[in-house]
Structures are given as C-alpha cells and as structure tokens.
Amino acid sequence: MSTDRAPAAPSPAADEAPLRVLLPQILPALVVGAGSGLLFLGISALSEEFKHVLWEDLPDALGIGGYSSLWMITMLTATGVAVGLVVWKTPGHAGPDPATTGLGGAPIAPGAVPGLLLAGTLALAGGVSLGPENPIIASNIALAYWAGRRLAPAVPGIAWISLATAATIGALFGTPVAAALVISEALAGHPGPGSLWDRLFAPLLAAGTGAMTTQLLAEPTFALGLPPLTDPGWEDLLAALVIASAAALFGLAACYLFPYVHAAARRLRHPMLMLPLGGLVLGLLGALGGHLTLFKGLEEIKELTANIGGWSSGELAKLAVVKLVALLVAASCGFRGGRIFPAVFIGAAFGLLTQALVPEVHPAVAVSSAVLGVLLATTRQGWISLFTGAVLAASPAVLALLCLASLPAWLIVTGRPQLELDENGRSLR
Incomplete structure (x- = not known):
C-alpha cells in the first residue's frame, strides 16, 4: 500500500x-x-x-x-x-x-x-x-x-x-x-x-x-521475544540479503495478482454479493490455514514466534500462502481495513519458513529480513519497512543488516506493481 x-x-x-x-x-x-x-x-x-x-x-x-x-x-x-x-x-x-x-x-x-x-x-x-x-x-x-x-x-x-x-x-x-x-x-x-x-x-x-x-x-508492544542477535557475522549478512530479496519476490506475487482478484470481485457489482461471498472464501481459507491466518495478525505473530522450532516447514509455508491469499481476497472484496499488519504476519511466517529450512539462520535475522522484504514489496516505503523489521526484532544489531538487505530487495520491487490500485483498477507503481 x-x-x-x-x-x-x-x-x-x-x-x-x-x-x-x-x-x-x-x-x-x-x-x-x-x-x-x-x-x-x-x-x-x-x-x-x-x-x-x-x-x-x-x-x-x-x-x-x-x-x-x-x-x-x-x-x-x-x-x-x-x-x-x-x-x-x-x-x-x-x-x-x-x-x-x-x-x-x-x-x-x-x-x-x-x-x-x-x-x-x-x-x-x-x-x-x-x-x-x-x-x-x-x-x-x-x-x-x-x-x-x-x-x-x-x-x-x-x-x-x-x-x-x-x-x-x-x-x-x-x-x-x-x-x-x-x-x-x-x-x-x-x-x-x-x-x-x-x-x-x-x-x-x-x-x-x-x-x-x-x-x-x-502499553502496546511489537517486540516478539525473538532471541537477540548480539554479534552479527558475515553469515548473518548473507542470510539477510537472501531472505529479504526472496520475501520481496513473494510479496510481489500478491501485488501482481491484486488487480485480477479485484476485477473478479467487482464483476459481482453489489456489496451484498461481493462481501458475503468474500467472507465465505475467507472462512474456507481459515478452515484450511487454521485460526492463526485470521484477524489482523499482530497477536497471531506473537503466537507464531513463541514456538520457534515447533513448526514444520510445510506448516509455515501453508500459513504464509493462506494469509497472502486471505489478504488479497479481503482487500479485493471491499472489506474495510489496512494491509500492513497482515503483510507483517506473512513476512514473519516466511522468515520462520526459511529458518526451518536452514536452522543455522538466526531467528531474528530471518523474521526481520522477511518482514522487510514483504513490506517493501507491498508498501514501497523504505523507512517504514526498516522501522517495522527492526522493532519486531528488538535488537539494535539487526538494523545494520536490514539497511544493507533493503538495497537488493529495493532493486527487485522498484517500478513494480504495488498492493494498491488506481480508480480504474490498475496497479500503482
């Protein structure tokens, strides 16, 4: 957005x-x-x-x-x-x-x-x-x-x-x-x-x-209780660069699909057709992905990261994909709400997926880098993406990694469709 x-x-x-x-x-x-x-x-x-x-x-x-x-x-x-x-x-x-x-x-x-x-x-x-x-x-x-x-x-x-x-x-x-x-x-x-x-x-x-x-x-808090990163090394930098770029590509998939899903919903014309049908699809997605894929995602992220190592890569992939599709459906069918918080959940699930596939990656690096990449793709706002990734990790050492990781991710997303449309239903870039 x-x-x-x-x-x-x-x-x-x-x-x-x-x-x-x-x-x-x-x-x-x-x-x-x-x-x-x-x-x-x-x-x-x-x-x-x-x-x-x-x-x-x-x-x-x-x-x-x-x-x-x-x-x-x-x-x-x-x-x-x-x-x-x-x-x-x-x-x-x-x-x-x-x-x-x-x-x-x-x-x-x-x-x-x-x-x-x-x-x-x-x-x-x-x-x-x-x-x-x-x-x-x-x-x-x-x-x-x-x-x-x-x-x-x-x-x-x-x-x-x-x-x-x-x-x-x-x-x-x-x-x-x-x-x-x-x-x-x-x-x-x-x-x-x-x-x-x-x-x-x-x-x-x-x-x-x-x-x-x-x-x-x-007294709100965005800290996820991730293990702190105290002494980042070259392997952490490499992980941040790769994960942020991969997450940006994953987020861009939603941006490219958005105008098509939106156009399909608009063919129903009336809100009493679009929104109930959209709600039904969201319910089916919730039944597929589980309760963590419901709601705005902030509390669900905390539940997700409280059990690092307890999720299989298949479960995390399902959470990320189902939440991404749910976000697309909800935004396309006319539900009133913002897209930042669900995008953060998608990034967190994607980051934990990479950490499950490569356990040597530090959880704070994985989650914050993936959130950075997804937000860059969907919002096209560099500062807010860096800020959110750093706040979730609650580790000052991560910030330098995120600044560097944002550069290749930005090259991937700049000039590409955003998760927002103009009045004619075309993607903003």
Missing part, C-alpha cells in the same frame, strides 16, 4: 520568524494527536470486546469450538453479510473502494465516517485478514479536516491532513518515529522553505501526542 500520496507538512513562510509560526501550531497538534489516539483506542477496544463475544462467549454458549472449521466459515460469512449491509446502506457507503486507498490521502466526507468505522470494527472482530490502519487514519483525517476548517479557516487544509496522518500513525505504532519517517519521506517530494525540523514540528508533536496517548492507556 503506497503512502506516496501522504500529504507534506506545511512549512513556515520564508519571511516570518519560525518561532512566531511554530508556537500557534502547538495546541492544534496536541488536540489532533490526543483525539486521534483516543479514536484508535476506542475502536480497538470495541473490536476486541466484540471479538471476545463472537469467538469465545457465543461458541461456548452453543457448545461449539470457537475455531472449528464450521464456526470459522459461519462467522466469516456472517461478517461479510454484516459489512455488506453497512457498505450498502450507510451514508457515504463506508468510504471509497479500500483497494484504491493507502495511508493518508484526501479527506472523505464526515458523513461517511460512522459507516467506515463500523465496517472496520466488524471486519476486525469478525476475523477478516486486515488491520485497523486505513479506516482509522481516513476517519481521523476526515474529522480533523472538517473541524479544523470550521474552527480555524485560515489554516491550510493540508495542515489538518498532515496532523491527523502523523498522529494516527504514532498512535498505531506507539511511537512517533514511524510517523516522522513517513512524513519525512513525503516532504522529500515536496520541497519548500524552512528547515526540515520546522516543517516536521507540528506533525511530530501530533505523532508524539498520539503515541503517548496509546502508551499511557494501552
């Missing part, structure tokens, strides 16, 4: 003192940052409660296994029906086609926000292989833009988009670093007056506020 269209932060006018320009940005950045974090936490908590009811309380009351094949097929199909009704009947139809959206972008109409949040919450709770990032970011952008243009009409609209994007990314990752990297990458394509830090000031403050809101109320 491309973030090439993420808005650049506004820059101070060349003839104004930076202090006089930056100080008035503090309060809006704090408000947008806290509000974005609270909306993310609220939707996350609601989806988790609903998930608990659907996958634990209800099957227990019926005497059915929560992750039996029958229940997975039933629940995913029912989720498709529920999301289809939301997309069909709510104002704004829950936003634009999710296959054509990435992180950030132009604000949607405020009236579409309730439907988008409801569709995203149902997908998260129902086991759809998508993450929360796209609906939450789109909703925060729409609300910040709508309120900002009314309360402070003199402020450029792009400023509110930039603040909401940075704040939500900070809240999602629990750190402003990811947001700073994304915004810096956007600024690289939009040069303007003022120093980089002047232009990053308000988005970074919003991202920090969003991250602290999440940290104080939820």
Whole structure:
C-alpha cells in the first residue's frame, strides 16, 4: 500500500520568524494527536470486546469450538453479510473502494465516517485478514479536516491532513518515529522553505501526542521475544540479503495478482454479493490455514514466534500462502481495513519458513529480513519497512543488516506493481 500520496507538512513562510509560526501550531497538534489516539483506542477496544463475544462467549454458549472449521466459515460469512449491509446502506457507503486507498490521502466526507468505522470494527472482530490502519487514519483525517476548517479557516487544509496522518500513525505504532519517517519521506517530494525540523514540528508533536496517548492507556508492544542477535557475522549478512530479496519476490506475487482478484470481485457489482461471498472464501481459507491466518495478525505473530522450532516447514509455508491469499481476497472484496499488519504476519511466517529450512539462520535475522522484504514489496516505503523489521526484532544489531538487505530487495520491487490500485483498477507503481 503506497503512502506516496501522504500529504507534506506545511512549512513556515520564508519571511516570518519560525518561532512566531511554530508556537500557534502547538495546541492544534496536541488536540489532533490526543483525539486521534483516543479514536484508535476506542475502536480497538470495541473490536476486541466484540471479538471476545463472537469467538469465545457465543461458541461456548452453543457448545461449539470457537475455531472449528464450521464456526470459522459461519462467522466469516456472517461478517461479510454484516459489512455488506453497512457498505450498502450507510451514508457515504463506508468510504471509497479500500483497494484504491493507502495511508493518508484526501479527506472523505464526515458523513461517511460512522459507516467506515463500523465496517472496520466488524471486519476486525469478525476475523477478516486486515488491520485497523486505513479506516482509522481516513476517519481521523476526515474529522480533523472538517473541524479544523470550521474552527480555524485560515489554516491550510493540508495542515489538518498532515496532523491527523502523523498522529494516527504514532498512535498505531506507539511511537512517533514511524510517523516522522513517513512524513519525512513525503516532504522529500515536496520541497519548500524552512528547515526540515520546522516543517516536521507540528506533525511530530501530533505523532508524539498520539503515541503517548496509546502508551499511557494501552502499553502496546511489537517486540516478539525473538532471541537477540548480539554479534552479527558475515553469515548473518548473507542470510539477510537472501531472505529479504526472496520475501520481496513473494510479496510481489500478491501485488501482481491484486488487480485480477479485484476485477473478479467487482464483476459481482453489489456489496451484498461481493462481501458475503468474500467472507465465505475467507472462512474456507481459515478452515484450511487454521485460526492463526485470521484477524489482523499482530497477536497471531506473537503466537507464531513463541514456538520457534515447533513448526514444520510445510506448516509455515501453508500459513504464509493462506494469509497472502486471505489478504488479497479481503482487500479485493471491499472489506474495510489496512494491509500492513497482515503483510507483517506473512513476512514473519516466511522468515520462520526459511529458518526451518536452514536452522543455522538466526531467528531474528530471518523474521526481520522477511518482514522487510514483504513490506517493501507491498508498501514501497523504505523507512517504514526498516522501522517495522527492526522493532519486531528488538535488537539494535539487526538494523545494520536490514539497511544493507533493503538495497537488493529495493532493486527487485522498484517500478513494480504495488498492493494498491488506481480508480480504474490498475496497479500503482
């Protein structure tokens, strides 16, 4: 999913003192940052409660296994029906086609926000292989833009988009670093007056506020508990180079297939056909791959990496392939959700597969390199891919390996199709 269209932060006018320009940005950045974090936490908590009811309380009351094949097929199909009704009947139809959206972008109409949040919450709770990032970011952008243009009409609209994007990314990752990297990458394509830090000031403050809101109320962690890499050698570098490149090729397979799967789903035309049928297919895939291939993938990654050495290469290959197909189906059929978190699961499963085939490869190198490769292929964002791979490994020594491993992987993916389509259903490159 491309973030090439993420808005650049506004820059101070060349003839104004930076202090006089930056100080008035503090309060809006704090408000947008806290509000974005609270909306993310609220939707996350609601989806988790609903998930608990659907996958634990209800099957227990019926005497059915929560992750039996029958229940997975039933629940995913029912989720498709529920999301289809939301997309069909709510104002704004829950936003634009999710296959054509990435992180950030132009604000949607405020009236579409309730439907988008409801569709995203149902997908998260129902086991759809998508993450929360796209609906939450789109909703925060729409609300910040709508309120900002009314309360402070003199402020450029792009400023509110930039603040909401940075704040939500900070809240999602629990750190402003990811947001700073994304915004810096956007600024690289939009040069303007003022120093980089002047232009990053308000988005970074919003991202920090969003991250602290999440940290104080939820204490998220992305560390997987992988064995630390303390003394990398040449063999680790070779492994990182090979695994990242192979994972990038694996991720590109999804990018090449995406427009064809999307076109097949669009032939059904109506959301009450696309989404229930998509839910049925996802349920069948869940029955094939097991419960780890359901949901956004973050908790499932932790369960996967908690048993390193306990998975056969065949099991890990099945997990990676089934999750990749589930991501394609979910994104193509109109389920509202993001594609980063499932892509991370795919990368982790692919990395553990390589480690199972070649046990001499360090687990931290295998997982982080594979996640890097898959994210480079699907997002085309170098900084965010490096950041995610390094955070999952929680080992500073891995970062140097990932920087070098990203270079051949980038040569493989650059100019190739991304996991995002234009309005005509063609792949972005």
